[in-house]
Amino acid sequence: MNDNRSVQRCLALLRCFRRGPGQSLTELSKSVGLHHSTVLRLLSTLQSEGYVRKEGMQWSLTPQLLEIGFAALANTGVSDLIQSSLQGLADQFSGSANIGEKIKDEVIIIARANSVSELRKILIVNLRVGSALPPESALYSALDLPEAEWSIAKYPDRKVTTVGISLFSGAVRSLSLGLSINDDEYYGDKIETELLPALRVKRDEIRRLMRLGDV
Template structure:
């Protein structure tokens, strides 16, 4: 099947906004390695559809782009019910919970929740929905495990511990759920006796929600 180069180029231009603030036409053209006229044509189309806006010589994406993001989250099964499960998990251990799906580069975060205490931390990893974690991460490790197993990864520089488990019966999708917490949260045998079972229960529930499409 022949690829649609126009769609590929448009998506490339939209991705170029990430981390670029409000770039100029020249900056975008350089980032995607396309002629200025080509990039301008796509930007004008995005502007007409309400997805981009021009301010003097600089461009920005508009809040209407969120519509695409919300549609993507719904199609991935990351509904309000799933987000609530992730939030309860994060709150229970004053950490950050993540739902991940297999990605060629490791695992991509498709759901994420943070406890209030974690949001106040001065040192927080710059991760968000859409971020890709490497194969060495606990969340990626969880993808490769059988039911009942769990993975762990330690981050001594930030005093963080990450633990993850696989999602059972997710059909053709390969998913895992994990949580990152301060090392003080895993004293004694709390990780094995409490945190891992909580993750496994959350994995079972999320898997059921995704399968039946509960909202």
């Protein structure tokens, strides 16, 4: 088997566990579109390296992958100062603030802060650092937007609106800054007159802290 192809298949297999632990060989084979024997060979290799485990007929990831995950987080450039800055934004608007980075056709949350009033919604939405959001999300739509423009996504079932702006766009990285707020408190002109100015000020602050661009 081609080494590059093996790595690609192995990574695709690991991504299948985003849906949660306890997946069968049949489920995994169907997800990656590979024969059972090929998937079993990949799983056996990952098991021998300590990254997956088998309990009965179910496969799950092991905590050893956290070593790679924490190393990846360290490379995002998100420091305690940046996290504190993001927390200030979330608290100011009683919402949730996120920094996202573009990875292929998704945006991955690399930093997240939630106000106290958002704790109940967090349990429902289940977003966290490492969560991937689709192209229709405000955080993704904001990637590479001009400085003055912004994106918006509404979630009527939760009475939540998310607003996003571009944080940084370069040859290697593309990042966005997003804020989710309660519709009962921020609506209509208040988004443009109160929320967006604060979001742009926070963008400049985070850029300086992350040493992005010339800011």
